[in-house]
Amino acid sequence: MESHLHTFLHPGEAKKWQERKEALEALELLVKNPKLEPGDYNDVVRALKKVVGKDTNVMLVALAAKCLAGLASGLRKKFGSYAGHVVPTILEKFKEKKPQVVQALQEAIDAIFLTTTLQNISEDVLAVMDNKNPTIKQQTSLFLARSFRHCTPSTLPKSLLKPFCAALLKQINDSAPEVRDAAFEALGTAQKVVGEKAVNPFLAEVDKLKLDRVRTHCNKIKECADKVELAGKKGVSGEKKETKAAAPAPGKAASAPSAASERDTKEAAKPGMAPKKPPPSKAGGPVKKGKAPAAGAGAAKGKKGADVKEVFEQELSPEACEEKAATVLPATCMQQLDSGNWKERLASMEEFQKSVESMERNDIPCQALIKMLAKKPGFKETNFQVMQMKLHIVALVAQKGNFSKTSANIVLDGLVDKVGDVKCGGNAKEALSAIAEACSLPWTAEQVVSLAFAQKNPKNQSETLNWLSNAIKEFGFTGLNVKAFISNVKTALAATNPAIRTSAITLLGVMFLYMGAPLRIFFEEEKPALLSQIDAEFEKMKGQTPSAPTRGSTKSGAGGDVGEDGEDQEEDTPADVMDLLPRTEIGDKITSDLVSKIGDKNWKIRKEGLDEVTTILNEAKFILPNIGELPSALKGRLNDSNKILVQQTLNILQQLATAMGPNIKQHVKNLGMPIITVMGDSKANVRAAALLTLNSWVEQTGMKEWLEGEDLSEELKRENPFLRQEILGWLAEKLPTLRTVPSDLQFCVPYLYACLEDRNGDVRKKAQEALPMFMMHIGFEKMSKATGKLKPASKDQVIALLEKAKASMPAKPAPPPGKTSSKQAAAPTPASAPAAAVYDSAPPASESKPDPKKTKPGGLASKGKTQSVSSDGNTSMTPTKANTSISKAKQTKQVVPAKKVPSKPVKEEEDRSGPIYILVPNGKEQRVKEEKGLKVLKWNFPAPRDEYIEQLKTQMSTCIAKWLQDELFHADFQRHIKAMAVMTDHLETEKEGVMSTLDLVLKWFTLRFFDTNTSVLMKVLEYLKLLFTMLSQEEYHMTELEATSFIPYLLLK
CATH class of the missing domain: 1.25.10.10 (Leucine-rich Repeat Variant)
Known part of the structure; x- marks a missing residue:
């Protein structure tokens, strides 16, 4: 080894980088031996250290790092004496951002660490x-x-x-x-x-x-x-x-x-990686499809789709590549690759192309062929005809073979270098697109843009951005690293070259198609002239919708139905795009000092606290849902005696909705409803600000959360003319846009009738405007029957107004085109999707005939909710009593079933005869994913706050019977005991249901640990003993989420 190594030391000091490269490549071959003889390697290590630390050519830096890794692996503990010399240099060199350099440095320092302590x-x-x-x-x-x-x-x-x-x-x-x-x-x-x-x-x-x-x-x-x-x-x-x-x-x-x-990535993608025992698979409910969960088509969504079947390949030595290439390419082709005559090189390329075209996918040694193309003169080819052929062959190999990221890393630098070439740029872009198809656009785009901006060639930079704009249109936006692109676009906007700025603005226009208004927030600090150009580009794109992707990762699917995958991916895109926005964790900035400032007695200090919150949100742009004690602090300021602070709080809440996105829905009940209360303020400007804030929240959450429960009816119940005007006007605007609504809307009807006779003329006018909108969802018959509790004089007046409103009742919006209801019913509702979109896709109430045994998770108005809106035989306005059995559902069309109306106790017994758990396919997996992705609050608290309880109610609504949920969250502890008795009765008969909702059931029991009633606690422990005995018999394995959200609270109790 020493005799060989000596010959590399002097060329390593050569001025020409090609000579240094040849020396390092020769050295790399020697140090690849698994074991090296101990000796004096001081000079070699010193030379390699100098290349890593001072060489400006990143390719040589990566080669030197690989040589150090090889030396460390070959010498093992004997390399320890050199570790202290090279570790600081390697760590300092991590300032280099190119992926191939970073990876080589990581491998080197990891190898060196194993030789020392x-x-x-x-x-x-x-x-x-x-x-x-x-x-x-x-x-x-x-x-x-x-x-x-x-x-x-x-x-x-x-x-x-x-x-x-x-x-x-x-x-x-x-x-x-x-x-x-x-x-x-x-x-x-x-x-x-x-x-x-x-x-x-x-x-x-x-x-x-x-x-x-x-x-x-x-x-x-x-x-x-x-x-x-x-x-x-x-x-x-x-x-x-x-x-x-x-x-x-x-x-x-x-x-x-x-x-x-x-x-890890590969293992996660393999089918059959679930626990060996079958029972643990029950944790997520029954899996109806027989496909492997990760390798199947259903899992290959968005960014993951390109990674499931990713080709992992070790980098081969030049000799190995030549040997492999020689088996598939003609001898003349191999000989003429580096000929000094351009015509011979062109002939070689033509033979190369013919050979690749005739090969089968599994016979193409992609890495070997790419390395042959990169062989001197490689991508520095001076003849444009040869270069065009070479780039075309790269695209061909990427399209036809099992092309890996290892192969891509060899060629990307050369492609980026040619992307701005007048004659070869088109072929270079096509090769990049072919690689994106093989290795996924998100990965390829990130590498390409990084390489382009590491250069100083403005033409290459502008054309790279143009390629990316076109590639996004072809491949779609799913999985892209938005944060990285925003950073690069900002660099491009600051460039002195106008072509780069123009390309950057064009790219922003394409991104705007997928991201919409949130994208502009990242560029608000740009110069006014530049911002006006960006706004003009966004204005051009307004009203346009992105076309469906025409290209994609063709090698990632694994035997699934391609058509179904395509639809699933398209439907998920809006939620995915919101997930792609770079979000900041601000929970650690909401300190106890800040909260106490917001609640201080001195209004100036309160204002300081609110100013700090505004600054935090301005800096963060988009945030994760964890905001600590901020909701309770802001809620207090909505009642502030200082109207300026109330308006400032409303402005913060608007900003909060935009910053948090769809995840703001978890704060609707505890922070959103107080916004409605502010609409009753005597000052018109405060009411206007409250309405604006309310609409900004609804834009993110949809209307479902606002109409569920009795909160809205309680607001309407207040005899405040300003509040009633604003609420009724708001409902008159929103209700016609919805296809279905929660049945709880009926709670508002008595107060709507009271508003029709209000002393204030404006309230009466708004109530009359809202009347047809209520009727389009509840129906004339039900609205008429609800007048039965009114005084005779009032009843006659209201019925006359109902008859008048019937004539002007609008039709319900048509369902979205191109989506089948069965598919929507089968797909669990993503937490990040706006609620309005969810129940817009549900079937109309009059068509809904749910079977309790076949209830789908998408049916948000399942059981009594939709039927209570359209059932003709129910005279009660209480939604919880409107649930009907299967036999009753079949008789919905009877006009007056007066003689057959059973008494209330019998009806309740009927309602409660079905299963109490609703099996939601992959429901638990979705909840785990949401909690890990911080889309919902993590179940971790010293004492349960309102937002945790509301979140649990929302999660239970799709998989626990409505009547049981009412019992579980009732204020009376006796109802909790009754609920536990029912759960005990169903424990053996609904094992699947218990296991599919175990995470939610255990969370509910943690809430009971905070109760002080001994009777409840004894019942809780009795049930838990039975529950865990059953789970043990079924060989069920608790998930990490179930354990961490329950066991700590059990231990505390």
């Missing part, structure tokens, strides 16, 4: 953690997270843990979210390794929200720690079987942390 390199790591560059801080924390996994409590003592925790604690408060996330991951890993008891003393000053994030990462590490160990034991053989590479696979132990994540 954390103690030996701790000073170097700690020194770098104070660096101002966020990428360096992020990658250093991620390195620590990976390193901690190889430690034990003895190799990670308190003396070492203390300085690392101190440095990481600074980073969890960093302004860059990627730095914070990496720091949380490192702390979580440390906690997993040494235990919570050892780490907690260093986290004493950390607030609860951040501690929860550390625990979350700790739990994640728990899941993958075993896989990391397995990767170290089985990785080599597994890789060899998969890749069949000619060269041996070096440095497996070194790359274990990064390789583990790839294997």
Whole structure:
């Protein structure tokens, strides 16, 4: 080895980068040997360190990093003496953002870590953690997270843990979210390794929200720690079987942390990865389709669709590539690839193309062929005809073969370099699109844009943005990294070259088609002249809808129905786009000091608190739903005696709705309803601000949450003429736009009739305007029967107005075209989708005949809700008593079934005869996904607040019988005891139902732990004993969500 290595030291100092590259490639081949003889490698390490630290060519930096990784893997512990020399250089070089460089540096430092100890390199790591560059801080924390996994409590003592925790604690408060996330991951890993008891003393000053994030990462590490160990034991053989590479696979132990994540992805995508015992699969309810859950078509949605069948491939050596290429390409083609005569090179390309066209998909050695195309002169080809052919072949290989990201990384730099070429740009763009089809647009676009902006060629930058604009139209918007593109677009808008700015504005116009108004918020700080150009582009796009994707990842599907997948993906797009918006966690900024400021006796201090909230929201733009105690603080300010502060609070609530998006619906009951109360204010400007705020909330949530329950009727009940005018006017505007409404709208009818006779003329006028809108949903017959409780004089007057309103009653909106009701009924409602869209897709009330045994989760008006609106035989205005049995549903069309109306007790018995649990396919999985994605509040509190209870009620509404839900959330504890008795009776007969809703049932029992009534608590414990006995017999395995939302509260009790 020493004799060979000596020849590389002097060329390594060569001025020409090609010579340095050749030297490094030769060195890389030697260090790939699994074991190297110990010796003096000082000069070699010093030369490689110099390339990593000072060379401006990123390709050489990546090669040098690979050489260091190979040396560390080959020398093993003997490399430890060199570790201290190269670790600081590698960490400092993480400022480089190119993915191929970052990956090579990660592999190098991971390999080096295995040759030394954390103690030996701790000073170097700690020194770098104070660096101002966020990428360096992020990658250093991620390195620590990976390193901690190889430690034990003895190799990670308190003396070492203390300085690392101190440095990481600074980073969890960093302004860059990627730095914070990496720091949380490192702390979580440390906690997993040494235990919570050892780490907690260093986290004493950390607030609860951040501690929860550390625990979350700790739990994640728990899941993958075993896989990391397995990767170290089985990785080599597994890789060899998969890749069949000619060269041996070096440095497996070194790359274990990064390789583990790839294997995790692959394992997650494999069918049959569920627990071995069949009963645990019941946790999510019955699975009706026989397809594998992850590899099947149903799981291949959005971003995941491109990753399910991703081709993982190890990078091959040049010799291995030549050997593979020689088996499929003619000898003359191989010989003429690097000929000095351009005509011979052209002939070689023509033979190359013919060979690829004649091959079958599985016979195409993609990486080998791409490396042959990249062989000198590669993509620096000077003859445009040869270059055009070469780019066309890249596209052909990507389309026809099993093209991997490894192959893509070889060629992307060259393609980006040619994208702005007048003669070759078109072929380069087509090749990029072909790679996007093979490797997914989100990944390809991120690499391409990153490479383009790392260059200084304005033509390449503008044409890359033009390619991306067109690619989004072809592939759709699903899965794209919006945050990264926004950052690059801002860079492009600041460019001096007008072509780059124009391309950036065009790209923004395309993004606006998919994202709408929220996109503009990110560019409000641009110069007025530029902002006016952006607004003009957005104005052009208004009213247009994006066309359906014409291209996509053709290699990710696995035997599913393509047509169904396409529809599912399209229907999910709006929710996915909202998910793509970069959102900021502001929960840690809503401190107790801020909350106390907002509630201070001094109005000036209250105003300061509100100003701080406005600043937080302005900086964050879009936020995650966790906002701590802010709702209760803002609710208090809606009653403020200072009207200026009331208006400021309303402005904040408008901003909050826009910032949080559809997730704001969880705050409707505790914070939204008080907005309606403000509409009764005596000042017109305050009422106008309240109405504007209310509409901004409805835009995000839809109307369902506002019409459910008795909250709205209670507001209408108040004898405030301003409030009644505003509510009735608002309902008159909104109700005609809805196809169906919750049956609770009937609670408003008595007060609507009272408003028809109000002393205030404006109230009467608004009530008359709203009357036909109520009638279109409730029906004339029911509205007429509701007059039975009025005084005779009032009844005659109201019936006359009803007759008049009947003539002007509008028709219900037509259902959205191109969507079948059966499909909608079968699909669980996503939490992030606006509620209006959900019940707009439900069938009309008069057509609904639900069978309790076949109730679908999409039917939000299931059981009594829709029938109570249209049933002719029910004289009661109470929706909970309007539920009808199957036999009753068949008789709905009878005109006057007066003689057959049973007494109330019998009717209740009828209503309660069916199952109490409604099986919702994948309902539990959806709830887990929503909680992990922070779309709903995490079940974690010292005492249950209103928003948690409302959230649980909403989640239960689709899978627990309505009448039982009323009992569960009744104010009277006796009703809770009755509900538990019913649940006990159904425990053995509805095992599937119990298991499919176990997460919700256990959450309800945690609420009971906060009760003080001994009778209730005894019943709770009796039921829980029976429940867990049944689950044990069924060999049911609790999910992490079920355990964490229940066991801590049981222990506390």
